[in-house]
Amino acid sequence: MRRLLRSLRSRRLAVWLLGALVGYAAVAAALDVREAFSAPPFVVLAALVAMSTAACAWERSARAVSMLRVGVVTQRQVDHLREHPATVIPLAEEGPRDVSAAAGALRSLGFRVTAGERMAEGRRHRWGALGSPLFHWSLALLIVVIALGQLTRAEGLIGIATGDTKSDVREAYGVLEAGPLHGGLSGASITVDRMEAEYTRNGIEYGPTPYVRVVSATGDPLAEGFVHTNAPLRYGSTVIHMNGYGLAAKVRLDVDGTSSAEEILLDYADDDSGRIVPRDLAVLDASGQPAVSLLIDADASSRTPALLVRYAEGAGDPRSSGAMEASIAEGESVALPGGVSLTADRLTSYARLAVVDDWSVPFIYALFLTGVMGLAAAILTPPSTARVLFVEGDGGPAWHVVVTGWRRQSGASESVHAALEAAAGANGGERP
Amino acid sequence: MSVDTEIICMWVAVTLYAASAVLFAVSLVFRKERLATVALALALAGIVPHTVAIAGRWVRVGHGPYLGFYEVISSYAFAGVLAFVGLVVRYRSLRPLGVVLMPMAFLAIGGAMLAPKSGVEVSATLASWWLAVHVSFAKLAYGSFITSFGLAAVRLMRARRPEGFRSERMGRLPADPVLEDLAFKFVAAGFIFLGIMIAAGAIWANEAWGRYWGWDPIETWSLISWLVYAVVLHLRLTLGWRGRRFAWSVIAALPVLLFAMVGVAIVYNSIHAGYFNILG
């Protein structure tokens, strides 16, 4: 376990993992295969990055905590500095014989110093040390939360005719993608009270816009309002977006005396032409054989909507040139071959709403925010430490010095060394 | 302000930037210190009509310079020149950077002038505060990364020819550690800005479409460039790269970013393509 943790924490591994992620994403993006981002290799790679980031955050946290405890210098650190100094500053003959001058120099550079006789330690921006763990923890958690969110998310498209109500249940959706861990749907009722044909707010035209009302399964009102682009309706972890609109036709089919109601939702074409995409409908007779085949279209341009129905007998092709045609307005009927009659009970508009249930989104935003704050702290207030040990070695008295934090600020160690060198010769002594 | 006035202002700016770029090059090659001052003055003079053009257009079309290729590129060039002039005020010795940055600015707006200039309407999808956050941080991020690139390039040019004929001028630039520090800081700042830009884009997509991430090519490539810069930061912070190695890593990252910025809109037919649409 410990070995695993240690190898995950490897700094080289982190760079390789990030590189692998870049390579994988670049190939997948170049080929434009989006499925690649839910395929097992990607999931494994992301999981490894998350684990490695967490392992590193763990290590960084320990370091940040020790950084915050000013004045605790271990014997090991002292020994290490005696044996392996990063820099040795020789002291002048008449120069200092302890570290008080060094402590003064560090203070003047804004370090917070604790000094004994032989050892001085200064820390600058030590709170900045919390930035890196905060950032890496946020990132690791972000990956976990996104993954959990994807597993439990449900997203579907539901078409509701103006004036109608539909329940938030599986069967009501045209398209529904629910994550493998997603529970049942809420059963709340979603009503499209009315449809504003030309909705305008702040000078921006939003086109046909539904007024939507949501009531919970137990009858409590949850939310209501106009739903349009950039203005979804929210309640709990659910968000309802406007996705599209079209014509809804409530029709009644009478076949051999039995009547059945049918809701047909007709969409506008994607190309802004204002055309309607026609729908096919096969009507079966009592014995299950096709009685008539229909192609239902609508005249979208006229003020009073009407269904345009092309039809062919039996399993014939209603698109063929031999097919017959009829136009029926609301309340009208047309007699079709095979003893079938079609009545347009109601013609109105419908709103296609995207209903998304995802609890993870606010957490994702929050983690992102803490991540950015951590990152900014790590970079704007780069923490650094300087340790100075007085050593009377074979080469004469000297200060052994180590400065950390230069990676964020290369000038940092130079300025510390310059100040210490000045202090080393400060007491009037010649510098060797 | 009419379109015609705007176009005239833009051409004046293009001309001044071009002259500035040429003078920066000449001053470096022939070591004419005074010419660099003139070049800087020309760049400053170019900013004036450029500002007028952008502001006039803003008032006329009713939105900031972020819709369509022409507005986007022109505003990047504007931000770039402004940042350069600002940097030079602080670090006078960074003036030779103009040799790299001014031609980039000149070519960018020169290219933008060839794109259609009709205003793009703010459609329902675009009417969101997140768009403003998204594009401003994109500009900050790109500006920071391009600056880090310039700093790294200068650092490498000097290391390559310590004795070359430009050595005297190059020698006046700040010392290597200072250049390196600046390059690192711009990478770090750019990384934060790019992160915010991606997040704002995701929030906006969630508001507009109900999905915060769809692996759309431009989303994916922004994420890729973010990760590439994470690698650059790690190379320095965790593996301790410095000097020329670090500078090379900064250089190597920029093409990925540039591809995410302009390449994607050309190569892919993405939902963002209309936003940058070059063909009008």
Ligand code: HEM
């Ligand atoms: C894969 C596991 C990771 C490990 C082991 C790791 C390790 C580290 C370490 C040791 C540092 C230096 C901190 C210091 O000098 O005090 C660092 C810095 C940084 N890392 Fe990571 N990291 C990982 C993942 C990531 C990821 C995925 C990103 C972003 C996409 C990232 C972005 C950064 C940034 C921006 C910094 C600089 C700011 C700072 O010092 O915190 N890291 N990382």
